[in-house]
Amino acid sequence: MREISILIADDEKEIADLIAIHLKKEGYIVMKASDGEEAVQIAENHPIDLVILDIMMPRMDGYEVTRQLRENYNMPIIxxxxxxxxFDKVQGLVIGADDYMTKPFVPIELVARVNAQLRRFIKLNQQKATNEAKGDMMFGxxxxxxxxxxxxxxxxxxxxTPKEFNILYLLASHPKKVFSTENIFQQVWGEAYFASGNTVMVHIRTLRKKLEKDKQKDKWIKTVWGVGYTFNG
Known part of the structure; x- marks a missing residue:
């Protein structure tokens, strides 16, 4: 099993070194960055399992680092x-951080939070891998x-219904791809499409109603006006 790597991004060397000492005692591999741009570069070039991130750093602040990491990675960010x-705590969590601690801090508390985030992250990844092995698709x-x-x-x-399932499966198998009503009809019904029919539209409407448990209209299936439908996975 690959060893767990943690990235510490902080321009205060003494703090980064202190955190590194405690994390290494836990058996973690530690990498350090002294500014935001370096932190992003390390994450792009090395397998990182968790990031401990300062906000006020030179070249790129922690908020922007988080925004860029969240475009491609889902590792925990503290x-x-x-x-x-x-306000700062809420803003940090809203843009994608998983936890927020303030300085001065107690190192053993930080280590405890690191361990908790990693347990959750590893468990979720294992569950996802199991589902993917069965062929399941997961979107939130x-x-x-x-x-x-x-x-x-x-x-x-x-x-x-079988047709509703097949429509959803078709769209979800190609997230962001736009399918015309004609294309959906031909692939799901396996018949020639007649422009006068609204069969696909009716099925999309009922499918949306069944998926709107969270009350967010068109959360999963979005209409691209004049073109067709796409899955918002």
Whole structure:
């Protein structure tokens, strides 16, 4: 099993060195960056399992580092900052951080939070790998199982007709790709499409109603006006 690597990004060398000492005692591989740009470069070139990130750093602040990392990676990010206001904490969590600690800090508490985040991250990845091995597709709270021809939304079974399931499976198999109503009809029904028919539109409408448990309109299936439909996975 690959050893777990943690990136510490802080322009205060003494703090980075102190954190590194405690993490190495836990058996973690530690990498350090003294500014935001260096932190992004390290994450892009090395397998990183968790990031401990200061906010106020030269060249690129922690907020921007988080935004860039979240475009491609889902490792836990813990902010460790001298900014103590509730606004700063909320902003950090909103843009993608998983936890927020303020300076001065107790090293053993930071280590405990690192361990907790890693346990959660590893567990979720193992669950995802298991589901993918079974052929299941997972998108946030939505799970589509072609093997069992079933769909769950936030753990709740969603009853779909065979045609509704096939439409959802077609769209979800190609996230962001736009399918015309003609293309959907031909692939799901296996027949020639008649422009006068609204069969696909009716099925999309009922499918959306069944998937809108979170009350977010068009969260999963989006309309691209004048073109067709796409899956927002």
């Amino acid at each position: 902010f460790l900052s001298a900014k103590t206001s509730d 709270g939505l799970t589509i199982s072609p093997e069992h021809h079933s769909v769950t939304l936030y753990g709740e079974q969603i009853e779909l």
